[in-house]
Amino acid sequence: MQYQTILFDLDGTLTDSAPGILNSVRHACRTLALPLPDEATLRRFLGPPLPASFRELMGLDEAGAARAVAAFREYYPEKGIFENEVYPGIPELLADLKAAGKTVVMATSKPEAFARRIMEHFGLDGHFDAICGATMDETRTDKAEVVAYALRTAGISSPQGVVMVGDREHDVNGAAKNGLPCIGAVYGYGTAEELTAAGAVALAPTVRDLYRLLLES
Numbered sequence: 001m002q003y004q005t006i007l008f009d010l011d012g013t014l015t016d017s018a019p020g021i022l023n024s025v026r027h028a029c030r031t032l033a034l035p036l037p038d039e040a041t042l043r044r045f046l047g048p049p050l051p052a053s054f055r056e057l058m059g060l061d062e063a064g065a066a067r068a069v070a071a072f073r074e075y076y077p078e079k080g081i082f083e084n085e086v087y088p089g090i091p092e093l094l095a096d097l098k099a100a101g102k103t104v105v106m107a108t109s110k111p112e113a114f115a116r117r118i119m120e121h122f123g124l125d126g127h128f129d130a131i132c133g134a135t136m137d138e139t140r141t142d143k144a145e146v147v148a149y150a151l152r153t154a155g156i157s158s159p160q161g162v163v164m165v166g167d168r169e170h171d172v173n174g175a176a177k178n179g180l181p182c183i184g185a186v187y188g189y190g191t192a193e194e195l196t197a198a199g200a201v202a203l204a205p206t207v208r209d210l211y212r213l214l215l216e217s
Contacts, residue, residue, distance in 0.1 A: 003163040004162070005163070006097060006102055008107070008164075009188075012185065016087060018043070024073075024080040025042060027074065028054075029068075047171075048109065049109045051138055054069065084118065089207035091124060097214065098127050102214075103129050105130045106131045106150070111136045132146060132154075143173065147164065147178045147180070162180050167186070169190065183204055183213055
C-alpha cells in the first residue's frame, strides 16, 4: 500500500539514542542511591515513557518515579541528549519521502523540546511537517495520546493512507488505538517477536527495508 502520511517514532527508529538514555538512567540511580539495574533491565528503558519505566522496572511509586525523572533530566539535556547517532540511511529516507510529496510527522514519547533539539542538532528538522512529543510535565506521555496529538497538529482527520513507524510494542499499540497500522523497525530496540505479537502490519529488519516499504511498495 502507498502511504501518504508517515508518523515516526524517534528513539530506536530514527536514531540510536541508547548510550545517552542509559547513562541518564545510571545517573538517576546514583543520585537517588537506587540499585543499578542489570544491563537487560536497563535496555528495557529504551522506548516506553520514562515515568512508567521507573515505576515498572524499578518498583518506584509515583513520587519516587517523579524524583527519578528529575534526576535523569539533570544529565540528559546537557550530555545524554547528544550521546546519540542517526541510523545510516535515515537522512536519505526522510529527504526522499519529502521529495515524493509525503507528509512526515514525528510522534515520540520523548519530551517534544528534546526531540526538536535532537533533530536540529542532526540537521533533520527540516524534513518534518511537525515534530510532536510528550510534555515535560508528564501530562502527555502515553503513546496513543502522543499519536493523537501528532495527528491533530498535522491536521490529519482520517487514518486513510497514514502509517506509524516504530520499534517497540508501545508504538504499535499507540497507533492501533488511533486506527493506524504500524510498521515495526526491527533494527531498533524491539524484536520481531515483540512487534509481531503487538500486531505490526509489516517488519523492517533494516532501514533499506523500511525505504522499500514506504517508497517502493
